[in-house]
Amino acid sequence: MRVALIEAWYSGSHRAWADGLQSHSQLDIQLYTLKGRYWKWRMYGGAITLAKKLLDDPIQADVIVVSSLLDVGVFVSLIRHRYPRPPIAVYFHENQLTYPWSPTDSDQKDGKDRQYMFTNYTSALTADAVWFNSRYHKESFLAALPKFLKPFPDHRNGWTVDAIAQKSSVLHLGLDLKTLLESKITRVAIPLIIWPHRWEHDKGPNKLLQLLRILKQRSFHFQLALTGQSTGQTPHVFEQIQSEFEEEIIQFGFLESKEAYYSLLSRADIVLSTAAHDFFGAAIVEGIAAGCFPILPNALAYPEHLPERFHLTCLYSDINQAADLIMNVSNIECFNIRSAANQYDWSEMIKQYDKQLEKLQSRVFL
Numbered sequence: 001m002r003v004a005l006i007e008a009w010y011s012g013s014h015r016a017w018a019d020g021l022q023s024h025s026q027l028d029i030q031l032y033t034l035k036g037r038y039w040k041w042r043m044y045g046g047a048i049t050l051a052k053k054l055l056d057d058p059i060q061a062d063v064i065v066v067s068s069l070l071d072v073g074v075f076v077s078l079i080r081h082r083y084p085r086p087p088i089a090v091y092f093h094e095n096q097l098t099y100p101w102s103p104t105d106s107d108q109k110d111g112k113d114r115q116y117m118f119t120n121y122t123s124a125l126t127a128d129a130v131w132f133n134s135r136y137h138k139e140s141f142l143a144a145l146p147k148f149l150k151p152f153p154d155h156r157n158g159w160t161v162d163a164i165a166q167k168s169s170v171l172h173l174g175l176d177l178k179t180l181l182e183s184k185i186t187r188v189a190i191p192l193i194i195w196p197h198r199w200e201h202d203k204g205p206n207k208l209l210q211l212l213r214i215l216k217q218r219s220f221h222f223q224l225a226l227t228g229q230s231t232g233q234t235p236h237v238f239e240q241i242q243s244e245f246e247e248e249i250i251q252f253g254f255l256e257s258k259e260a261y262y263s264l265l266s267r268a269d270i271v272l273s274t275a276a277h278d279f280f281g282a283a284i285v286e287g288i289a290a291g292c293f294p295i296l297p298n299a300l301a302y303p304e305h306l307p308e309r310f311h312l313t314c315l316y317s318d319i320n321q322a323a324d325l326i327m328n329v330s331n332i333e334c335f336n337i338r339s340a341a342n343q344y345d346w347s348e349m350i351k352q353y354d355k356q357l358e359k360l361q362s363r364v365f366l
Contacts, residue, residue, distance in 0.1 A: 001027050001062045001063065001357065001358070001361055002027075002028045002030065002060070002061045002063075003025075003027050003029045003030065003061065003062065003064075003065060003357055004030055004032060004054055004061035004063070004064045004065070005021065005029055005030065005032070006032050006033075006050050006054065006064060006065065006066040006070060006075070007031065007032070007033045007034070008033075008034050008042040008043075008066075008067060008069040008070045009034070009042060010031075010033035010034060011035060011036020011037070013093065013173075013282050014036060014067060014093055015033075016175075016176070017093070017173060017174065018033070018067075020174050020175070020176055020346050021174065021350075021353060023346075024174070024346040024347070025350055025354055025357075026350075026354055027354060027357055030057070030059075030061065032050055032054050032057075033050075034046055034049060034050065039069060040116065042070075043069055043070075043071060043116055043119050044071070046069060046070055046071070047070050047071040047075035047078065048078065050070065050075065051074075051075050054079060055078075055079060060082075061083075061086070062087070063086070063087045063088070063089070063357060063360045063361050064086050064089075065088070065089050065090075065091060065360075066089075066090050066123075066127075067091050067092075067093055068091065068092040068093055068094060068095055068123065070090070071122075071123060072088065072122070072123035072126040072127055073123065073126045076088065076126060087128055087360045087361055087363055088127050088128055088129075088360075089127055089128060089130070089131055089356075089360050090124060090126075090127040090129075090130055091131045091133070091171070092120075092124075092130065092131065092133065092137060092138075092141065092279075093133055093173075093280075094279050095117075095137070095141050095279075096113065096116040096117045096119075097117045097121070097145070097148055098140045098141060098144050099277065100201075100202045100277045114148075117148055120141075121145065121148065121149075121160075124141075124168075125160055125163065125164060127167070128167065128363065129167050129168075129169070129356070130167055130168040131169060131170070131356065132169070132170050132171070133170075133171070133172060133173045133280045133301075134170065134279060134280045134301035134304055135170050135304055136279070136300055137170075137279040137280070137301065138168055138170055142161065142165050142168065145160075145161045146161055149161075169356075171352060171353065171356060172343070172344055172349060172352075173280050173282055173285075173349075174344065174345075174346045174349035174350060175282060175285060175286065175289075175341075175344045175345060175346065175349075176345070176346055177285070177286065177289040177341055177342075177346075179262060180265065180286055180290045180338075181289050181338060181341065181342065181345065183265075183290060183291070184266065185266055185290075185336075187267070187269060188267065190223050191222050191223065191269040191270060191326075191329065191330065192224075192225065192250070192267055192268045192269050193222050193223065193224050193268070193269070193272050194224075194225045194227060194268040194270065194272065194287060195208060195225070195226050195227070195228070195272050195273075195274070196227050196228055196271065196283035196284070197273065197274075197275060198229050198230075198231070199226075199228050199229065199230040199231065199234045199235065199238055200233075200234075200235070202275065202276055203228070203273075203275045203276070203277070203278075204273075204274035204276050205235050205237045205238060205241070205274070206235075206237050207274040207276075207319060208237075208241065208272075208274045209240060209241055209244075210319050211319050211322055211326075212224070212241065212245055212248075214320065215323055215327070216245075218323065218327065220323075222248060222326075223248055223249075223250050224245055224249045224250065224251075225249070225250055225264055225268065226238070226249070226253070227251055227253070227254060227255055227261060227264065228254065228283070229254045230254065262290070265286065265287060265292065266290055266291070268287065268290070268292045269293060269329060270293050270294075270295055270326060271283075271284055271287025271288065271290075271292035271295070272296075272322075272326075273294075273296045273297060273302065274297070274322075275297065275300065278300045278302070279300075279301060280301050281296075281300070281301055281302060281305065284302065284305065285305055285341050285344055286341075288305065288306075288337060288338055288340055288341045289338055289345075290338065291336060291338045293314070294306065294314050294337070295314060295316065295322055295325050295326055296315055296316070297317075298311070298315035298316060302315065303315060305340060305341075306340055307337070307340060310337055310340070
């Protein structure tokens, strides 16, 4: 079976996912991609460019998988003369209905953000199958649809929510975790906390600062590594963190080398999240695979990643509880929960992907 994988954002985690699926699948996966930049333009115009790329390939695909930045309705209309009724699935890495928009984004102020939300909505409606990278992502998207449709003046088509729900399922992100799962764990006397998120507002940097201050007030000695990528509009709170915790910080900024990052993970004791948003949390799963103890909000997709017996010692509801959990990590005898990440390694996940792709070809979606 030949699978056309259409990726409008071929960078970062999207690229890793696409490459991983192609390299691990027993099926013939062909990639048609655009660079990961100008995300709004990708949602507007990516379908046009990628439709042509697919049509220029003389070999016909049996099924089509697109990621959530693509306008599926436009894409299907442009390929219909060659693919009159292609089995097509959309994979939601993220969605704009429940993604927390930056307060500085002018599109939100002008009400233009709803256009991107509408594209996600119609893409899910058009596709034969809708795959989400976590249960939390699926449930939050479906719960947001009625609220999204309500303000329209008439013909809100509430029936479409059930139609989308019936063809929706969870297909967790596949990750290359073998190196991390097999890595040797090395620890130092002073606990090393790694915060691996993008340096953006939705990852809770203000909450991180509060937590670090609490730990310092309690005279808890720690080292700190902030390893996420920064953007052109990095929140000023990171300057404050760097200033206040200069003695504790051993890494401040993104590590371009995967080997260097993995080496740092193997030394870390705790992988920490303060995020207000995470549809899956690949960096957190990588930390768990490396043997780090996860301290995570009791929300989002995080509870899915851990066996229930670890919830009380890993998941927090407020900053003070997070500090308590961090300070208690060294007292937990059986803290090695890296095996919880096994389920997301491509060696396991590819079985589910290939099965879903075969169902897609047969149009058996449930």
